[in-house]
Amino acid sequence: MPRRLVPDLWLFSIVLALLGLGIVMVYSSSAIIAAERFRDPYFFVKKQLAFGILGLGVLWVGMLIDYRRWRRVILPLLAVAGVLLILVLVPPFGQEINGTRRWLRAGPLSFQPTELGKFALVLYLAQFLERRREVVGNFFFGFLPPFLVTGVMAVLVMVQPDLGNALALLAMVFCLLFVAGARLKQMATVFLLASPLLALAVAGASYRVRRLLAFLDPWSDPRGSGFQMIQAYLALGSGGVAGRGLGESRQKLFYLPEPHTDFIFAIIGEELGFIGAVAVVILFALLISRGVRVALRAPESFGALLALGLTAMLGTQALVNLGVVVGLLPTKGLPLPFISFGGSSLLVAMLSVGVLLNISQHGQSHV
Numbered sequence: 001m002p003r004r005l006v007p008d009l010w011l012f013s014i015v016l017a018l019l020g021l022g023i024v025m026v027y028s029s030s031a032i033i034a035a036e037r038f039r040d041p042y043f044f045v046k047k048q049l050a051f052g053i054l055g056l057g058v059l060w061v062g063m064l065i066d067y068r069r070w071r072r073v074i075l076p077l078l079a080v081a082g083v084l085l086i087l088v089l090v091p092p093f094g095q096e097i098n099g100t101r102r103w104l105r106a107g108p109l110s111f112q113p114t115e116l117g118k119f120a121l122v123l124y125l126a127q128f129l130e131r132r133r134e135v136v137g138n139f140f141f142g143f144l145p146p147f148l149v150t151g152v153m154a155v156l157v158m159v160q161p162d163l164g165n166a167l168a169l170l171a172m173v174f175c176l177l178f179v180a181g182a183r184l185k186q187m188a189t190v191f192l193l194a195s196p197l198l199a200l201a202v203a204g205a206s207y208r209v210r211r212l213l214a215f216l217d218p219w220s221d222p223r224g225s226g227f228q229m230i231q232a233y234l235a236l237g238s239g240g241v242a243g244r245g246l247g248e249s250r251q252k253l254f255y256l257p258e259p260h261t262d263f264i265f266a267i268i269g270e271e272l273g274f275i276g277a278v279a280v281v282i283l284f285a286l287l288i289s290r291g292v293r294v295a296l297r298a299p300e301s302f303g304a305l306l307a308l309g310l311t312a313m314l315g316t317q318a319l320v321n322l323g324v325v326v327g328l329l330p331t332k333g334l335p336l337p338f339i340s341f342g343g344s345s346l347l348v349a350m351l352s353v354g355v356l357l358n359i360s361q362h363g364q365s366h367v
Contacts, residue, residue, distance in 0.1 A: 007063060008360035011290040015338060015353050018283055019055070022264075022339035022346075023048055029252050029267040030260035030341065044260055044341055051343040055350035062354020067303055067362070070355070074123045078149075081120040084113035085156040100333075102160045103344075112344035114157050114165050118172070119348050121153060122309035125173060129180040130302045136180045143186050146173055163201060163208065164332030168316050170194070175312045176305060215330035231256040232263050232325050235270040236277070243273030260341040262333060265325040280339070281322065288315040294356050297363035307359045310352040 027045035034043035084104060088094040094101035095110060103110040125146055129136060136142035150173040154166040174187060202208045210225035218226030218233075235251040238244065249270045252259040259267050269277040291311025298304040314337050321336040323329035335342050337349045 006361075007357035008290055008294060011287070011294070011353065011360065012357060014283055014287050014290065015059075015350070018280075018287070018338035019052055019350075021268075021280070022336075023052055024246070025264055025268055025271075025339060026260050026341045028247050028271060029249065029264055032253060033260070036254075047343065048341055048346075051346050055346050058347055059350040059354040059357070062351045063357040063361075065355075065358060067306060067355055067358045070123055070306075071127060071302070074120070074127055077116075077120040078124050081113060081117040082153065082156070085117055085153065088113050089156075089159060100160055100162065102162055110343075112342075114160075114162060115344040115348040117153050117157070118165070118169065118313055119310075119352060121150060121169060122172065122176075122306065122313055122352075124149060125176050126302055126305035126309050129176060129305055130300075133180055133301060136177065137183050137186075139186055143177065143182055146177065147190060158201060161205065162333060164320065164334045167198075167332075168313075168320065168334065171316050172309060172312050175316075176309050179308055180305065211331045215327070218327075228257050228263065229327060229331065232266040233327065235266040236326065239270040239273040239277070241274045243269070243271045243276055246271050262321065262335055262340060263325055264340050265322060265336055268339075269325075284315070284318045284322075284337075287311075287318075291315070291356055294360045294363060298359050299362050303359045303362065307356055310356055314349060314352060 023045065026048045027042070030044040031041040034045075035041040037043075088104055089101050093104055095103040095105040097103065102112050102114065104113060105111075128146055132142045132145075150169055154169045157166040157169065174191075177187065178184075202212060207225075210221070214221060214225035214229055218229040220226060222230055231251050235249065235256060238250070244250070249259070249267050251270055252267055256263055256266060265277070265280065268280060272279075288311055291307060291314070295304045295307035295311065298307055317334050318337050320329060320332055320334050321340070324331055324334070335345045338346065
């Protein structure tokens, strides 16, 4: 099928809207903290703006590259991601922040290998399931191999420790296997077998137990493990219907910890109110729907699985982040795509959208 000149403009517009909102909200939520820490209220927003511009370039490159060419680099990219996930655990390569090792630093720049790992894993799963689609129902030849690869990567991510991203990897492989035709009985069996391991992972770390207890009852420890959750509730609740107004948040005044990262949605709810919060949810719902549309209109199974995997990667991260902030899920360290402060997550998200736009150019007729 010949390539279309115009990609999915709806998808592109949605991403631009989320990116623009993210830059505005990063400044609004971080200016006072940046002024206190770095004597520069524009410290975080300058970085986010730079990554946003670079991200648009990455998106453009991803859109120009024929998505089928990614087949050639899947195994090397997966190997590089694996090596980086190991190096991040080894001093002095890995940078320790708040007791975790999730970043590699090179001078003033830092990079989170987990983000590259998620992208590489989607590519691998799309190619594997395309080639094994006739035997995907077979446990040993079609079902188990992708779980083993995903499991190894998930273990490396958990050791950082980063349980949230590890679970996101597993959710992604479940989604793709289901679409590829895996049997529900097999998926349920793996889930049941993995549940005790997940329980051990939670019970083996005291801070995870505290987070779980705080999720169930944050007011049981309002100055400790429940503090961040309570501050998020106060931010969302005080926003009302229309919000306090852009820049008028009170919880960002050293109450809500790191309001420009994982809990930026709480500041959106406080400053822009219920209307602004719902608008963000609608934008992500539209993003997921357009991604699924691209997958359904892809010319062949690799493109369909790749589009669905990238959409699942972005959608899962957004749903988990929103679920955490509103109290539907225990606290996880997952940023809100395109909006939270952070270069690695933003660049990989923009690259993923670029690939989706390229697939949309090869698909059937679209609006």
